[in-house]
Amino acid sequence: MVAYGEFRSGYGGDKEDTRMVFFGLRYILETYLLRQWTIEDVEKSEKFYRTHMAPAMTSFPFPKDLFLRFIEKHDGYFPIKLEALPEGICVNAHVPVYQITSTGEFAPLCTYLEVILTMIWYPTTVATLSRRARDVIEAAFEQSVEGGAVSPLVPSRLHDFGFRGCCTVEQSVLGGVAHLLNFDGTDTLSAAYYAQFELNDGEPIGVSIPATEHSVMTSWPSERDAILNMISHFGSGIFACVMDSYDYAKALAEVVPSIAQAQKGAGGYMVLRPDSGDPVEAVIAALEAAEKVFGVDTNSKGYKVPRGCGVIQGDGIDLQKLSEILAAVLEKGFSAEAVAFGMGGGLLQKVNRDTMSFATKLSHVVYADGTPADIMKTPTGDSAKISFPGSLAVKRVGGVPTVFPAEGGHVALEENLLKVVYDHGPIQNTWKNFKQLRQQVAQEWAALPKAADVVSEPLAEKVAKVRHDRHI
Amino acid sequence: MVAYGEFRSGYGGDKEDTRMVFFGLRYILETYLLRQWTIEDVEKSEKFYRTHMAPAMTSFPFPKDLFLRFIEKHDGYFPIKLEALPEGICVNAHVPVYQITSTGEFAPLCTYLEVILTMIWYPTTVATLSRRARDVIEAAFEQSVEGGAVSPLVPSRLHDFGFRGCCTVEQSVLGGVAHLLNFDGTDTLSAAYYAQFELNDGEPIGVSIPATEHSVMTSWPSERDAILNMISHFGSGIFACVMDSYDYAKALAEVVPSIAQAQKGAGGYMVLRPDSGDPVEAVIAALEAAEKVFGVDTNSKGYKVPRGCGVIQGDGIDLQKLSEILAAVLEKGFSAEAVAFGMGGGLLQKVNRDTMSFATKLSHVVYADGTPADIMKTPTGDSAKISFPGSLAVKRVGGVPTVFPAEGGHVALEENLLKVVYDHGPIQNTWKNFKQLRQQVAQEWAALPKAADVVSEPLAEKVAKVRHDRHI
Numbered sequence: 022m023v024a025y026g027e028f029r030s031g032y033g034g035d036k037e038d039t040r041m042v043f044f045g046l047r048y049i050l051e052t053y054l055l056r057q058w059t060i061e062d063v064e065k066s067e068k069f070y071r072t073h074m075a076p077a078m079t080s081f082p083f084p085k086d087l088f089l090r091f092i093e094k095h096d097g098y099f100p101i102k103l104e105a106l107p108e109g110i111c112v113n114a115h116v117p118v119y120q121i122t123s124t125g126e127f128a129p130l131c132t133y134l135e136v137i138l139t140m141i142w143y144p145t146t147v148a149t150l151s152r153r154a155r156d157v158i159e160a161a162f163e164q165s166v167e168g169g170a171v172s173p174l175v176p177s178r179l180h181d182f183g184f185r186g187c188c189t190v191e192q193s194v195l196g197g198v199a200h201l202l203n204f205d206g207t208d209t210l211s212a213a214y215y216a217q218f219e220l221n222d223g224e225p226i227g228v229s230i231p232a233t234e235h236s237v238m239t240s241w242p243s244e245r246d247a248i249l250n251m252i253s254h255f256g257s258g259i260f261a262c263v264m265d266s267y268d269y270a271k272a273l274a275e276v277v278p279s280i281a282q283a284q285k286g287a288g289g290y291m292v293l294r295p296d297s298g299d300p301v302e303a304v305i306a307a308l309e310a311a312e313k314v315f316g317v318d319t320n321s322k323g324y325k326v327p328r329g330c331g332v333i334q335g336d337g338i339d340l341q342k343l344s345e346i347l348a349a350v351l352e353k354g355f356s357a358e359a360v361a362f363g364m365g366g367g368l369l370q371k372v373n374r375d376t377m378s379f380a381t382k383l384s385h386v387v388y389a390d391g392t393p394a395d396i397m398k399t400p401t402g403d404s405a406k407i408s409f410p411g412s413l414a415v416k417r418v419g420g421v422p423t424v425f426p427a428e429g430g431h432v433a434l435e436e437n438l439l440k441v442v443y444d445h446g447p448i449q450n451t452w453k454n455f456k457q458l459r460q461q462v463a464q465e466w467a468a469l470p471k472a473a474d475v476v477s478e479p480l481a482e483k484v485a486k487v488r489h490d491r492h493i
Numbered sequence: 494m495v496a497y498g499e500f501r502s503g504y505g506g507d508k509e510d511t512r513m514v515f516f517g518l519r520y521i522l523e524t525y526l527l528r529q530w531t532i533e534d535v536e537k538s539e540k541f542y543r544t545h546m547a548p549a550m551t552s553f554p555f556p557k558d559l560f561l562r563f564i565e566k567h568d569g570y571f572p573i574k575l576e577a578l579p580e581g582i583c584v585n586a587h588v589p590v591y592q593i594t595s596t597g598e599f600a601p602l603c604t605y606l607e608v609i610l611t612m613i614w615y616p617t618t619v620a621t622l623s624r625r626a627r628d629v630i631e632a633a634f635e636q637s638v639e640g641g642a643v644s645p646l647v648p649s650r651l652h653d654f655g656f657r658g659c660c661t662v663e664q665s666v667l668g669g670v671a672h673l674l675n676f677d678g679t680d681t682l683s684a685a686y687y688a689q690f691e692l693n694d695g696e697p698i699g700v701s702i703p704a705t706e707h708s709v710m711t712s713w714p715s716e717r718d719a720i721l722n723m724i725s726h727f728g729s730g731i732f733a734c735v736m737d738s739y740d741y742a743k744a745l746a747e748v749v750p751s752i753a754q755a756q757k758g759a760g761g762y763m764v765l766r767p768d769s770g771d772p773v774e775a776v777i778a779a780l781e782a783a784e785k786v787f788g789v790d791t792n793s794k795g796y797k798v799p800r801g802c803g804v805i806q807g808d809g810i811d812l813q814k815l816s817e818i819l820a821a822v823l824e825k826g827f828s829a830e831a832v833a834f835g836m837g838g839g840l841l842q843k844v845n846r847d848t849m850s851f852a853t854k855l856s857h858v859v860y861a862d863g864t865p866a867d868i869m870k871t872p873t874g875d876s877a878k879i880s881f882p883g884s885l886a887v888k889r890v891g892g893v894p895t896v897f898p899a900e901g902g903h904v905a906l907e908e909n910l911l912k913v914v915y916d917h918g919p920i921q922n923t924w925k926n927f928k929q930l931r932q933q934v935a936q937e938w939a940a941l942p943k944a945a946d947v948v949s950e951p952l953a954e955k956v957a958k959v960r961h962d963r964h965i
Contacts, residue, residue: 024708053662069686072697075649075731081701132708136657143660177547185608186846188615190525191663214541225544229553235880236496236604236855239868259547265872267965297875366845373838374658383708396711400737403769408707493739 022131023385023412025117026138029378029405031472032149033340038471039114041377042152042462044199045144046105046119046442047452053137054443057097063088087130091445098446099134100127104439106415109202109458111465112422113473114377117413118145120439121381128387135381142379143192146372147199152466154179154340154364155203161347161357165324177228178361179343180206182335183369196369201226201455202462206361209369221455232261232294239266248280256287261333263294269303273310281314285329292333292361300337301349307332308355324356335363339371382408395483399493409480410487415439418477421470425477494603495857495884497589498610501850501877503944504621505812510943511586513849514624514934516671517616518577518591518914519924525609526915529569535560559602563917570918571606572599576911578887581674581930583937584894585945586849589885590617592911593853600859607853614851615664618844620671624938626651626815626836627675633819633829637796649700650833651815652678654807655841668841673698673927674934678833681841693927704733704766711738720752728759733805735766741775745782753786757801764805764833772809773821779804780827789827796828807835811843854880867955871965881952882959887911890949893942897949 031039063085070083091100105119106112119138123131158178159170166172181200187193190211197212198220205228207213213227220226233251241247244266251260264272277293284291293311295303311317311327318326334346343362350360387393395410412427415438422438425431442450453461476484487493503511535557542555563572577591578584591610595603630650631642638644653672659665662683669684670692677700679685685699692698705723713719716738723732736744749765756763765783767775783789783799790798806818815834822832859865867882884899887910894910897903914922925933948956959965 022712065690069682069689072689073682073685073699073701075700075702082703137662139657140659140661142658185611186614187612188659189612189661189663189667190609191661195661210541210545213545217541217544218537227545228547229545230547231554235870236868239870240494240855240858240866265875266870268873270873297872297878366847370845373842375838383712386712394712396708398707398711398738400769401740401742403737406769 022128022383022387023120023122024132024135024381024383025120025409025413026141026379026381027117027408028114028142028145029380031114032146032153032377034378036472038153039473040111040149040466040469040471041114041145042148042199042202042466043106043110043112043118043145044108044148044202045141045195047108048144048195049137049141050103050442054099054103054134055447058088058092058099059097060089060092063092084129087127091127091130095445100130100445101134101443102441102445103138103443105442106422106438107440108452109461109465110422110438111462111469112415113469113475115475116415116422116424117409117439120413122412132381132383139374139379139381142374142377143372144195144199145379146376147196147369148202148462149377150340150372151179151200151203151368152462154343154362157340157344157347158357158362161351165320165322165351165356166358167320167322172358174358176205178206178357179204180229180333180335180361180363181209181212181368182363182365183367184209184211186366186370188370193369200368202459216455220452220458224454224456226455230259230261230292231255232292233263235263235266235296238263244272244276245279248276249283252280252283252287252291255289256284256291257289259290259292261292261294263296264307265296265298269295269298270306273306277310278314285315289329291330293330294333294335294363296336300334300342301346303336304332304334304346304360305349305353308350308353308359311359320356322356324351325354325359326356327359331359331361333361333363335365337367338362338364339367378405380406380408384409384413385411395487397484397487397493399488410483413439413480420468421473421475423473423475423477424480426479426483429479431477431479494600494855494859495592495594496604496607496853496855497592497881497885498613498851498853499589499880500586500614500617501852503586504618504625504849506850508944510625511945512583512621512938512941512943513586513617514620514671514674514938515578515582515584515590515617516580516620516674517613517667519580519922520616520667521609521613522575522914526571526575526606527919530560530564530571531569532561532564535564556601559599563599563602567917572602572917573606573915574913574917575610575915577914578894578910579912580924581933581937582894582910583934583941584887585941585947587947588887588894588896589881589911592885594884604853604855611846611851611853614846614849615844616667616671617851618848619668619841620674620934621849622812622844623651623672623675623840624934626812626834629812629816629819630829630834633823637792637794637823637828638830639792639794644830646830648677650678650829651676652701652805652807652833652835653681653684653840654835654837655839656681656683658838658842660842665841672840674931688927692924692930696926696928698927702731702733702764703727704764705735707735707738707768710735716744716748717751720748721755724752724755724759724763727761728756728763729761731762731764733764733766735768736779737768737770741767741770742778745778749782750786757787760801762801762803764803766805766807766835768808772806772814773818775808776804776806776818776832777821777825780822780825780831783831792828794828795826796823797826797831798828799831803831803833805833805835807837809839810834810836811839850877852878852880856881856885857883867959868963869956869959869965871960882955885911885952892940893945893947895945895947895949896952898951898955901951903949903951
């Protein structure tokens with residue numbers, strides 16, 4: 022049996038831009054697939070399945086014999102072959118991202134691990150969202166910042182605030198690392214640690230700055246005292262202060278001017294952080310306060326850059342709001358470099374399997390009598406849910422990863438982007454380190470057309486033939 | 494220092510019903526808080542913090558000395574005291590669900606674990622969502638089912654389909670278990686296993702039934718063959734078949750009648766599962782097909798019950814859609830018992846920290862000179878984000894958990910619902926088993942008023958005093 026996994030749409034159902042950053046398979050592979058089953062595991066499972074059933078029934082079907090057999094035959098490794106796209110590749114929607122093959126007595130186990138593999142939707146969706154945010158930020162930089170889209174400031178413009186909004190620590194690692202493919206800025210330390218020590222040979226991947234949260238501001242006798250303390254420790258570098266503990270407008274009008282001289286004396290860069298109210302208005306208010314208190318320089322593109330002061334908006338940020346804020350900032354004549362963003366739940370939690378419509382579908386089966394059949398799902402009225410028939414391969418056509426039937430000689434082994442990463446046990450995989458992955462993502466994302474027909478001629482013919490033969 | 498965690502609103506910002514089912518602290522406590530730090534951990538952390546910093550800075554502040562000191566003094570256990578509400582308690586919004594206290598040299602570590610503890614938002618939000626779904630189902634049962642809201646069918650009416658839509662396995666366990674507080678039905682086997690063997694002494698907690706998914710339907714020569722195979726294995730019990738692999742309307746009009754005789758002969762219960770199209774229309778279409786093919790009985794409440802056949806809708810279900818479908822079902826004269834629901838991403842993933850607006854806030858600090866201060870955040874223009882000052886206690890007033898200042902003699906130790914669950918290391922905790930938790934949730938949820946003012950008179954006075962004294 023053969024099954025494959027596919028994102029059936031671009032981010033948020035976008036038809037104009039169906040690109041994605043494929044990421045996260047290594048984690049799933051190393052954490053779950055490389056785990057060897059033991060006889061004790063099978064006995065525990067049997068005990069569980071015997072009791073997990075509606076009252077009228079006897080027991081939940083569990084192929085215990087097959088599990089015991091692969092423990093013996095494959096040293097406890099799950100008996101499937103898994104092919105997958107390389108980590109960090111950019112493809113358009115509908116390109117299979119993995120393919121599972123099971124054969125012989127183990128054929129029925131093909132989709133047994135479907136649930137675990139399907140979870141690839143998460144890191145891929147976060148990596149894609151974060152990359153799209155980078156597109157928006159780069160466009161605003163191109164228009165309003167010296168150095169444009171390649172300014173060294175870009176990688177710190179979207180900071181990951183999502184740790185506490187995650188469901189679990191495991192999620193924070195996976196989602197946080199996906200974001201780090203596109204940006205440096207993160208307070209999701211679990212992910213920064215994992216990226217640095219597990220995926221990048223100990224070389225740092227993430228950055229952050231000292232920043233106050235409300236408890237720091239409110240535990241000082243006044244906000245002014247809290248900020249002066251920050252200046253005394255970090256004033257020559259860069260630091261952020263949250264400004265809405267009591268009254269945001271008053272803090273901008275009275276507290277910021279009262280610390281201006283100390284901050285100018287320290288010579289560093291202070292970041293004002295609004296945290297409630299309308300995000301667009303809150304950012305503009307902070308920029309206007311910065312202009313008034315610290316002054317601005319006008320850059321060669323004609324935009325104002327506040328001196329030694331900027332803003333980070335970390336409340337209520339999603340892709341849409343980020344675009345709105347940047348549009349308003351530029352409209353008011355400020356340069357995009359004066360604003361950074363923090364995205365929390367919007368980055369790591371407010372996505373789901375439907376965001377890019379991920380599914381695993383069976384595509385090929387060989388019956389007990391040896392007859393092969395290519396199969397597909399074709400629900401009427403929902404053409405996006407149609408699945409491809411047969412074993413599949415992916416190769417670049419004019420640079421664009423395109424789907425072919427695996428058989429028929431269309432795709433040579435070395436051209437196939439679906440590489441075997443596991444085969445009834447571990448195989449030798451070469452993983453790029455994280456810095457290399459980042460470079461690959463940046464290059465491939467820019468080079469890939471925003472939308473493309475990824476179905477090759479031979480596959481289209483096959484789809485038509487299967488539909489005809491099976492009258493579907 | 495003292496900090497506490499609070500849900501600032503009811504589910505989805507609901508002001509009419511601010512109840513919640515508090516759940517999940519045991520997992521966080523046992524998984525993260527009971528982990529002993531080692532010197533090696535601290536050295537790894539130091540290495541990480543030294544490099545996690547914006548380029549201009551030297552290193553990220555990390556209180557290494559404090560970590561080494563608590564390893565020595567508290568055997569590696571994190572040096573805080575944690576109080577929390579009991580698992581499975583129902584409270585209204587704004588009741589503190591946990592409180593962290595740190596003292597002496599370790600005071601600065603008070604909110605160091607805030608991120609981990611804040612993740613309590615997730616299981617509590619899922620448990621609350623699932624409970625609210627049960628309210629909707631019970632109301633429809635009361636109106637249209639023999640036995641009403643206490644029918645033994647209720648616990649299987651909302652089935653957890655969410656495993657594959659989770660970000661990670663850890664999330665599936667936590668979210669899936671939260672759902673099981675309210676219902677029996679689950680295919681999130683990770684959670685059913687955990688609930689049974691870790692939380693319920695091995696006694697089963699979840700149920701499920703044999704069911705086809707698309708790969709089963711499409712790998713048979715026809716849908717009819719696939720269903721006949723299911724009947725041959727499970728026809729005398731209860732089983733489900735997904736019906737939209739090719740053409741849902743045609744499957745209802747042609748395939749279902751063609752297997753009717755075999756199914757009637759087997760004598761069990763067949764569940765039709767739509768999986769695309771408009772959920773309301775798809776359910777009604779299936780019920781009408783069931784009526785036509787299998788016939789109906791009319792129950793004592795005047796509603797039609799299809800004979801040996803029902804529907805499960807597992808696509809596109811959230812709280813709103815579930816209500817709409819049940820309203821349409823009853824409107825068409827069918828009994829609610831003919832319909833079950835599967836909720837996937839809607840149950841386990843499409844929630845976030847804002848769904849019930851969870852936050853942890855500092856409330857009390859003793860300065861280096863010994864002066865104590867009660868502190869609070871009071872952002873203008875967002876009164877829901879105001880936090881309480883001082884150490885807090887919770888006791889029932891007229892049955893309703895209500896918030897008091899901890900000091901002042903308002904709440905006796907044994908009345909305080911915030912119980913110490915950890916104190917600079919493990920303490921003896923007694924946990925109810927899962928069946929007891931379920932009973933508690935059902936009773937407390939029904940008994941708690943939907944909305945209540947949870948701020949006691951003494952706390953309101955204290956809030957006013959702190960605002961006055963601090964001019965905020």
